[in-house]
Amino acid sequence: MTPRELVYATLEFENKTHRVPRQMWTLPYSEWKYPDMIDRIHREFPDDIIGAPAVLREKTIEEGDPYRHGVSRDAWGCKVTNIHEGIIGEVLTPLVEDEEWEDVDKIHIPREWLSFDRDEVNAFCRSTDRFVTSGCCPRPFEQLQFIRKTENLYMDLTDIPELMGTFMKDMHAFYCELLEEWAKTEVDAITFMDDWGSQSSLLINPSLWRQIFKPMYKDYAEIGKKYNKKVFMHSDGYILDILPDFAEIGVDAVNSQIFCIGIDKLAPLAGKITFWGEMDRQHLLVEGTAGDIQAAVSKVRETLWKQGGCIAQCEFGPGAAPQNVYEVFKNWAEW
Amino acid sequence: MAIIEEISEFLQKGRAKNVKALVTQALEEGEDPKAILNEGLLSGMMIIGEKFKKDEVFVPDVLIAARAMNTGLAVLEPRLVEIGNEPVGKAVIGTVKGDLHDIGKNLVMMMLKGVGFEIHDLGVDVEPETFVDKAEEVGADIIGMSALLSTTMPNMGEVVEELKNRGLREKYIVMIGGAPVTEKFAREIGVDYYTPDAATCAEIAKKAVEERK
Numbered sequence: 001m002t003p004r005e006l007v008y009a010t011l012e013f014e015n016k017t018h019r020v021p022r023q024m025w026t027l028p029y030s031e032w033k034y035p036d037m038i039d040r041i042h043r044e045f046p047d048d049i050i051g052a053p054a055v056l057r058e059k060t061i062e063e064g065d066p067y068r069h070g071v072s073r074d075a076w077g078c079k080v081t082n083i084h085e086g087i088i089g090e091v092l093t094p095l096v097e098d099e100e101w102e103d104v105d106k107i108h109i110p111r112e113w114l115s116f117d118r119d120e121v122n123a124f125c126r127s128t129d130r131f132v133t134s135g136c137c138p139r140p141f142e143q144l145q146f147i148r149k150t151e152n153l154y155m156d157l158t159d160i161p162e163l164m165g166t167f168m169k170d171m172h173a174f175y176c177e178l179l180e181e182w183a184k185t186e187v188d189a190i191t192f193m194d195d196w197g198s199q200s201s202l203l204i205n206p207s208l209w210r211q212i213f214k215p216m217y218k219d220y221a222e223i224g225k226k227y228n229k230k231v232f233m234h235s236d237g238y239i240l241d242i243l244p245d246f247a248e249i250g251v252d253a254v255n256s257q258i259f260c261i262g263i264d265k266l267a268p269l270a271g272k273i274t275f276w277g278e279m280d281r282q283h284l285l286v287e288g289t290a291g292d293i294q295a296a297v298s299k300v301r302e303t304l305w306k307q308g309g310c311i312a313q314c315e316f317g318p319g320a321a322p323q324n325v326y327e328v329f330k331n332w333a334e335w
Numbered sequence: 336m337a338i339i340e341e342i343s344e345f346l347q348k349g350r351a352k353n354v355k356a357l358v359t360q361a362l363e364e365g366e367d368p369k370a371i372l373n374e375g376l377l378s379g380m381m382i383i384g385e386k387f388k389k390d391e392v393f394v395p396d397v398l399i400a401a402r403a404m405n406t407g408l409a410v411l412e413p414r415l416v417e418i419g420n421e422p423v424g425k426a427v428i429g430t431v432k433g434d435l436h437d438i439g440k441n442l443v444m445m446m447l448k449g450v451g452f453e454i455h456d457l458g459v460d461v462e463p464e465t466f467v468d469k470a471e472e473v474g475a476d477i478i479g480m481s482a483l484l485s486t487t488m489p490n491m492g493e494v495v496e497e498l499k500n501r502g503l504r505e506k507y508i509v510m511i512g513g514a515p516v517t518e519k520f521a522r523e524i525g526v527d528y529y530t531p532d533a534a535t536c537a538e539i540a541k542k543a544v545e546e547r548k
Binding site: 087 | 368390392393394395396398399402428433434435436440449459460484485486487517531532
């Protein structure tokens with residue numbers, strides 16, 4: 001069975017191999033600081049899932065490196081300040097400052113992303129036996145926060161100004177167009193994301209989420225299904241309230257902080273959606289012992305594995321002890 | 336419905352314009368400014384805090400309620416100054432060095448203000464010395480620190496060390512919070528309180544200051 005076949009079997013709950021697909025996420029922070037450990041993990045536990053290259057023919061308006069000290073600009077025009085080398089910075093000043101969004105014209109919709117090289121993507125997919133995810137990742141809520149700053153955006157959502165509403169429609173139409181173009185390629189899955197949880201609850205009222213954002217994600221998932229692609233989503237925080245919604249709209253795999261939510265609470269969803277990681281990066285990877293990690297992997301496997309439904313994924317980011325990241329993949333491999 | 340009760344009701348709905356108009360009207364009608372503050376604005380904010388703790392309302396609801404409270408306070412504050420109204424206590428709040436995240440800190444500030452604290456916001460990426468300098472300058476009761484990253488969390492301990500170095504550790508109530516922060520970590524670095532959310536922080540802060548007085 002190739003890695004690609006293994007991932008499909010896992011997503012379809014037909015994996016009888018006792019081999020869980022793997023994927024390690026890295027940030028520049030760990031790539032710069034721990035290159036040897038990253039090489040070792042990639043060598044001993046190669047990723048079964050990889051991202052497609054997005055080679056653009058048109059240049060975006062991005063400036064600077066968001067992972068370096070200083071101020072950079074993203075493809076939408078938002079200025080990002082970074083004081084922490086190797087991880088992404090924060091937007092300190094909103095791009096749209098007016099409460100009624102009168103200055104909405106400051107936003108640049110990055111249509112340059114549509115100029116990605118389809119031939120290169122298809123050649124890449126054919127050249128590998130691994131499962132390939134799309135090279136775009138719509139994130140409407142997060143991008144709105146970058147545009148408006150988190151607090152302002154949250155308040156705007158309680159009574160959406162007319163111009164903001166119009167922009168959200170434009171943004172969604174763009175994301176749909178982009179996803180459809182990617183879905184037409186030979187990638188195996190489309191991806192999108194938004195962090196929806198705080199440490200102990202959803203960030204906004206679930207009913208407001210279902211009214212505004214769920215229909216957007218449903219459209220994204222339907223684009224994937226239309227082209228027979230698997231649908232992958234990432235969402236950090238405590239998102240238990242909306243996980244059944246993701247399963248309902250056709251998300252195949254969700255990357256979330258399952259330890260923040262609590263593994264036992266996820267048991268009813270086992271066999272209905274695949275848990276694309278993760279391992280607790282707030283505590284376990286930072287300060288856990290080898291025994292803690294072994295117990296955590298066992299707990300996930302015993303609770304959520306149903307001839308599939310789990311992907312051995314974790315993020316090697318700031319604070320994570322390199323040996324602990326290694327232990328995660330070692331334990332998943334020792335079934 | 337009595338006007339002060341109405342202020343509380345509209346604040347809970349985040350209706351800033353109504354709150355401003357009602358506070359103005361209440362003052363014109365000769366209502367006691369302290370009653371407007373305590374039974375109107377702060378009472379409304381405390382109800383929001385309780386509901387937030389129980390997941391009955393969410394961050395956007397807290398933010399619009401706080402915005403309404405601030406609108407009302409702007410009208411009320413000159414009168415409170417005139418009558419010499421004292422805050423429950425003073426708190427110096429910031430996100431620790433190396434960390435630019437501010438939503439958690441800002442929620443805590445709103446909740447503390449909502450129970451009657453005077454707030455001094457140090458912003459983000461705050462040096463340990465700055466926490467202590469500001470606390471000394473304003474005569475604070477509480478030093479509050481926030482961190483979102485596991486890599487910046489240890490900088491909370493540097494503030495505690497700075498207090499110890501200056502012989503000031505026992506002078507202040509030190510509180511911490513943030514996604515990766517735990518009770519265990521709070522004990523390790525020797526702060527007084529860790530609270531898991533902004534509403535609990537305000538509740539404990541008020542109690543701790545009252546106990547000290």
